[in-house]
Amino acid sequence: MEGGKKQPSVVLLNCSASMFGCRVRIALARKGIAYEEKPENLGAKSPLLLSSNPVHGKIPVLIVDGKPICESLVILEFIDEAFPCEPSLLPSDPFARAHDRFWASFVDSKIAPPAMKVWASPAPAVEAARGELVAAMRTLEAELGEKRYFGGDAVGFVDVALVPFTAWFATYERFGGFSVAEECPTLAAWAARCRDENECVAASLPETEFVYQFACGMRKHFGLDG
Amino acid sequence: MEGGKKQPSVVLLNCSASMFGCRVRIALARKGIAYEEKPENLGAKSPLLLSSNPVHGKIPVLIVDGKPICESLVILEFIDEAFPCEPSLLPSDPFARAHDRFWASFVDSKIAPPAMKVWASPAPAVEAARGELVAAMRTLEAELGEKRYFGGDAVGFVDVALVPFTAWFATYERFGGFSVAEECPTLAAWAARCRDENECVAASLPETEFVYQFACGMRKHFGLDG
Structure with a gap:
């Protein structure tokens, strides 16, 4: 290829x-x-x-x-x-590749489960899920630090792994009763940057309202809403 | 390097x-x-x-x-x-690499959680965990099929990811009340082959009794045994 x-x-x-x-x-x-x-x-x-x-x-x-x-x-x-054409998602250095894989794995193990629970749990379980999700987002903010992207100056493996969750932020906020921009302003700014400066992101993410309606449908399916 | x-x-x-x-x-x-x-x-x-x-x-x-x-x-x-010296753990073909990563991920998501529950749960939860674990082991048996190793003729990435669990088989059996050899004879034969024919495996695995005593200590720590 x-x-x-x-x-x-x-x-x-x-x-x-x-x-x-x-x-x-x-x-x-x-x-x-x-x-x-x-x-x-x-x-x-x-x-x-x-x-x-x-x-x-x-x-x-x-x-x-x-x-x-x-x-x-x-x-x-x-x-x-x-498809080894540029741009690569992962960097070439073995240490840097391991670093990116570690953080992508973090997204799967520490962001995805509480993110799901925030919108797909009965009310009593939401507060704990929100706490876990915000804590994991703050860990990611600390990792991002002053960088423009997790991949440095351009979108890389970790950005690609994480940025789709940003299309769900409004849904997490509505069911979880919190604001990503208030809790994690650095991550919110990164999310906007990913979308505003990268056509590959902007064109690939679902609309916020579509995601919210999807979540509402799933909640009915789970028996959470009448 | x-x-x-x-x-x-x-x-x-x-x-x-x-x-x-x-x-x-x-x-x-x-x-x-x-x-x-x-x-x-x-x-x-x-x-x-x-x-x-x-x-x-x-x-x-x-x-x-x-x-x-x-x-x-x-x-x-x-x-x-x-350390790109031979032998490689992953094959070189991108499809084959993806295949190995998929199965290693399967070990983490479908073997590790029920395996832990089999020995570290209160009695009422053990039966369900044993069912999950045996089902996942059978899926791996089907994937192994007639091959000597998941990596083909030699130990590869999936073998390295899975074989450490075999040092725990006796512990799963004692707390879970089942026999790996009876439930999953192909996997049991693969486990023996990994150990008998590969010094890198035999020298790296902990002793069965050491693992069992470790599990007994953890059960006490979890308040499962007096």
């Missing part, structure tokens, strides 16, 4: 509101890789999704020349390796 | 019973990398551990020329990249 060769066929099985699917959209856009997105209805998964990810049955799945790759961070690494 | 250069100083902060620390031991042994292991008392973590992994405060941490790398799968990738 090096330059000069024909680009392979690239299909993304996705759900528009998914943070994890959005990571793949951004990575493909950032690399300039053309692809076809096939929307999945998670209430009635397609035979293609179930045969492409028989272990988890989850989106996103990237199908490249008929071969499926599952799990969003695995897909990001695949995109960097299979 | 290529051939010819002086090997950097390599220190592993570890706890002998840890599956995650054991992964790093095996990877270093497989690559023939000399290192110093510093045992940690998880009840009284060293200042070095807390300053090396301030985010999680967990072992294993690999410190290379004074620079810490945290999270076991991140460390395995680092070892492969920083």
Whole structure:
């Protein structure tokens, strides 16, 4: 798949509101890789999704020349390796690569679970989830520090892993009763910067209101709202 | 760190019973990398551990020329990249690399949590944990199929990620009331093969009885046993 060769066929099985699917959209856009997105209805998964990810049955799945790759961070690494054109998502130095993988893993283990609980839990569990989420966001703020992006001067692996959650910030705020800008102003500024200065981000993120309506629908599905 | 250069100083902060620390031991042994292991008392973590992994405060941490790398799968990738001598843990083909990362991630998400619950839960929760663990083990058996190792003819990334759990099999069996060999004979045979045919595995795994006594001590600490 090096330059000069024909680009392979690239299909993304996705759900528009998914943070994890959005990571793949951004990575493909950032690399300039053309692809076809096939929307999945998670209430009635397609035979293609179930045969492409028989272990988890989850989106996103990237199908490249008929071969499926599952799990969003695995897909990001695949995109960097299979399409080695610039810009790279990961840096080249082994220490710096480990650093980025550590923080992307932090997003999955410390941001994603409380973020889900903030909007998808019964009321008594929301306060604890909000506390966990804000604490994890503050840890990320400390890591960002004075840098423009987690990747330094440009969007990198950690930015791509984290920025899709920003499309959910308004939903977390409405159900969690807090303000990201007040609690984590550095992270809020980074989120705006990612979107304002990077077409690959702006064009890939779902609309705030779409995400909120999706969350409302899921809450009904979970029996949280009448 | 290529051939010819002086090997950097390599220190592993570890706890002998840890599956995650054991992964790093095996990877270093497989690559023939000399290192110093510093045992940690998880009840009284060293200042070095807390300053090396301030985010999680967990072992294993690999410190290379004074620079810490945290999270076991991140460390395995680092070892492969920083010490590019053969044998590689990951294959070279991007699809095959994604495949290995997917299954290593499966071990972390589907084996580790129920495995912990089997020995560290109150009795009523054990049956469900055992069911989850055996189901995940069977999924791994299906993935292994007729291959000698997950890596094919030799121990690879997924083998290194999974094989440390085999040192805990007897502990899972005693607290969970089941037999790995009866439930998952293919996986049991793979576990024996890893140990019998690979000095890097045999020399890195803790003794079964040591692990069991460690688990008994943790159960007392958790208030599960008197």
